[in-house]
Amino acid sequence: MTSFFWKPVTRPVVWAVFACALPLSAGAQMGGKVDFDPLPPQSYDAEIMPRADKDLALDVTWTGTRYIAVGDRGHMLVSADGQDWVQVPMPTRAALTSVHFVDEDYGWAVGHDAVILRTTDGGRNWELQQFEPGLEEPLHDVVFLDRQRGLAVGAYGLAFKTEDGGESWEDYEAPAIRNDEFHINRVFPLTDGRLFAVGEYGMLAVAEGWDGEWRRLQPPYDSSFFGGMALKDGGVLVYGLRGTAYVSRDLSAVPDIDPDFDPVLGGGESLEGEGWVEVETGTTNSMFGGVDIPDGGFILVGLNGEILRLSPDLKVQARKNTESESPLSAAQLGPNRELILVGEGGIENAELP
Template sequence: MRHSSFKLAALIFGLSAVPLSLLITTEAQQEPAAAATEAGAAAAPVESTSEAAPEATAESGGEPAAAEAVAKPIVPRPSEMAVRAVNNPLLRVVNTGKHYVAVGVYGHILISADGTKWNQVASPVDVMLTSVTFADENNGWAVGHDAVILHTADGGETWKQQNFQPELNKPLFDVLFLDAQTGFAVGAYGLMLTTTDGGSSWAQVAANPVTEDERHFNALAKLGDGSLMVVGEAGTIGVSADRGLTWTKLATPYESSLFCVIAAGEKGALIGGLRGNSFFSADVRAGSWKKMQTNSDQSLFGMAALPGDKVAMVGLNATLLIFEPGKPVHSVPIIDKLGNRQTESLSWLTMAPDGGLIVVGDAGVQRLDAAKF
């Protein structure tokens, strides 16, 4: 799906059938999906659609048999190489341990050795990529709209398609791998896919009590004790203590959308969502959450751990907040080259080699000096 103009509020968690900006600009709970999850086994295999299925033919004459005709699956187009891809909207950036990788609109994938000079690499899809993660320096996965999943085995230099299901109309919003074999991808209407073979095959997790009402899953994290945590629409929070085999739905401190989560301590987490709402818990299973005084009404999309137990959060309208234990939340203004305060929204961030920040969002990728925060 091509877009002529972009706002981050309409990109990250939008669905083609819904007015996109409404999904993250209101406190009202979104309506659950109309279609119910099909009852059945806990994991239903997802068939690969990377190769076109052959047409059915009649037994005689070699002509197609109408009754047995098989529709050809949609095959994605590769992303176009863009001169200014680094300035187009990007939704996620990660440090692989070897270099940096960022993903975004039109299937764009960019890599950088230092976080300053970026090069676009070929991508097998032109749909929006919403998240990327690496299990080690070489093995990484990117996910996005049309339930697309891409894999790289060379640190992001080349990518291959593992999954593509536009017929689901369920974009994937986040991906997490525990090692080079075991991973999870989550998205709209409670979609959760899992793999135990590095993505060679993916299975859809059904009968999940966390998403029995088909709320959107927006973000995944691994907690300090090894547990997994997922957050999403309408305050959805779920945890798994057995590497994703079973999940438990937890009570929420907030009844509207949560967009990001990061581990804190052994059993705790920090979560963020709509209108600047953020909460901390030292033990998520205990259900005791403390509301963070962000002094902001801008929705929060991404988090990154900083030295000294600090956490940085980014969101709408160039929001950058710094959380530091025992101190008030600090807001950092982002100034553009003309000396004006930046207004483009930010989606994610990671540490730069010099201790600064690499942030991505509406304006692409940019570096922030460590002295500013």
């Protein structure tokens, strides 16, 4: 999942501190050149904070046995009931933007400094698989098809893949979604096995499975999409800036992107959108996250704490705002059919609208 109201995360300035503390050699004192290697980038453990559940949170998921939420400063929180949260130790202070579990034991989280982490015990313990602060680019989302095959995507077309459970990550060759260097905000599987990606400047793309080539789709809207969800019939729901949402029940009816289409010059306008149907959300609040609900409908959440409930036929059934009205980035359904919400105000709960 991707959110766009992160607090800036200050990277450790190890080298600056180290350099200031060094005594000058005779050569340096006389203006000569001194050759030595700087300290390599380091990842520091997250601090255990007494109110971590009230700090910026960016994603939440259900593993099958517990809820996991991630956020600023490397915070990782675990809950059995969605009400009481415990922060677990993490080997990074980078802001974590997305968490994904393929089963109740194996999960991955990604974030700033291109960090990737894995757990094999349901979120109790996490290991650092990748830390690349030199890239100066965050990862926005991670998805695994099984315990071995996974993708991590992010800013400016950043993308990595693994086929060994993250023991090694390599650059992902996918020109259709990477060559323009647009932010890739979300990647997820459809119910028929295809993969779908959404991003800025109307970037929408589909791939025919793990080894399939990506196909850029003509968008129905010329500005950013922040997320999407698979429909049971193989279609897809996408949502994003200014409350825009669209559905395609048949992606084969959506043409490839027009070579003359220049989304960078777009003004956030609806397009003809062949193969797409607009969902009338009735709001201009950007939508950042969503979740399926048991009746076959959907929940979308976004700016000003707005919560939209969509029916199975994608009509707005109800809407409400949280008491805090803080921006929301993701949601999960709690054990008592309440919503578990994460965002700028941390973790909060709300009844279904």
